[in-house]
Amino acid sequence: MKFAAILCVMLGLPVHGFAQADAGAQAREAAVMLSAxxxxxxKADKARDRVKALTQTIRAYELGLGAMRSGLRQATVREDQLSRQLRSRDGEVAQLLGVLQSMGGNTEPTVFFHPQGPTGTARAGMLLAELTPTLNARAAQLRTDLEDVQALRMLQQDAADQLQLGLSEVQKARVRLNRAMAERTDLPTRFTADPVRTAILISTTETLDAFAGGLSQITEGEEPLTLPPLDDRIGGLPLPVQGIVLRGANEPDAAGIIRPGIIVATRPGALVTAPTAATLRYVGPLLDFGNVVILEPRTDTLFVVAGLATVYGAAGQVIGEGTPLGLMGGISATQTDTSASTDGDGAGNAASETLYIEVRQDNIPQDPKNWFRTDKDG
Structure with a gap:
């Protein structure tokens, strides 16, 4: 796949003073994921297999696009540094060119007639002989810097083109994922949610506490279920979405509102997946949270994920780790994300969407940072 190949070439390019070890590692990982x-x-011939493959594809594109943006940022910074250095040395360059031109193509120092006679001429010749290697070295460094700027400019143009290609391809994968999720009918069901009682609970509750406390009242025919143990994974669970933590638990927002969950800044259209196997307790709009998915990874624990534009699944279904929960907003299902911004992940339109994540144990809020890996992009 051309995108994966360009990704690795771009982020592995050895440019003087241009260290991209982390981005390069991400690019290589993304390329392997895309290939797989x-x-x-x-090989996928069932909706379940297509969902799994498309989830992997979108994750790989998101990782690769993030690495490419990082590489572009570094290339832009390095080009700017080199350009400033060259501009500040315009006078030095002019003097250097003048000296080198006066020296011509001679391999030996040019003999100048000195006003002090043969002794002065000899001294000047000796001084010039000492300066010649230094002048040549400085000229070579300037030539290297100019070549680096030219290489960086070509690199950025090619990478920008491939970034647009990647954005187009990942959006196509999102559309295909929407179709595959709609076609999937093989998920096990633990209970059936009563729509009337669900509507009543939504209309009569004003807080997430009250709604979470009443979830057990809206189910019918619930069966016991044993999911993989969670205790040894607490603190190491992956974030449901690729992004960075914008606000921690109990930190007031711009309006002074304090919530017990964390807010993760994400890019438009980012894929949201289940951090672990769980039962879907609720899927749909809720209060002022927008679209909400409530996961139950074990009997006494709930993960609340809120702020999605598109949600998948239905209450009562049992899903595995990595199953798509939905997509973030910012772009429609049929619109191509043309935002090729190389801004930082927490700036401007680059990470314009936010996902709210809350953890509840026995309906008591817990700090999600104690459950999820939040020290780096998810």
Missing amino acids: AATQLD
């Missing part, structure tokens, strides 16, 4: 996902997708 493409193979899975070719």
Whole structure:
């Protein structure tokens, strides 16, 4: 796949003073993921297999696009540094060119007639002989810097083109994922949610506390279920979405509102997945949170994920780790995300969407940072 190949070339390019170890590692990982996902997708003949392959594809594109943006940022910074250095040395360059031109192509120092006679001429010749290697070295460094600027400019143009290609491809994968999720009918069901009682609970509760406390009252025919143990994974669970923590638990927002969950800044259209196997307790709009998915990974614990534009699944279904929960907003299901911004992940339109994540144990809010890996992009 051309996108994956360009990704690795771009982020592995050895440019003087241009260290991209982390971004390069991400690019290589993304390329491997894309290759594996493409193979899975070719072999997929069921909706379940297509969902898995498309989830892997979108995750790989998101990782690769993040790495490419990081590489572009570094390339832009490095080009700017080199350009400023060259501009500040315009006078030095002019003097250097003058001296080198006066020296011509001679391999030996040019003999100048000195007003002090042969002794002065000899001294000047000796001084010039000492300066010649230094002048040549400085000229070579300037030439290297100019070549680096030219290489960086070409790199950025190619990378920008591939970034647009990647954005187009990931949006196509999102559309295909929407279709595959709609076609999937093989998920096990633990209970059936009563729509009337659900509507009543939504209309009569004003807080997430009250709604979470009443979830057990809206189910019918609930069966016991044993999911994989969670205790040894607490603190190491992946964030449901790729992004950075914008606000921690109990930190007031701009309006002074304090919530017990964390807010993660994400890019438009980012894929949201289940951090672990769980039962879907609720899927849909709720209070002022927008679209909400409430997961139950074990009997006494709930994960609340709020702020999605598109949600998948239905209450009562049992899902595995990594199952798509939905997509963030910012772009429609049929619109191509043309935002090729290389701004930082927490700035401007680059991370314009926010996902709210809350953890409840026995309906008591817990700090999500004690459950999820939040020290780096998810």
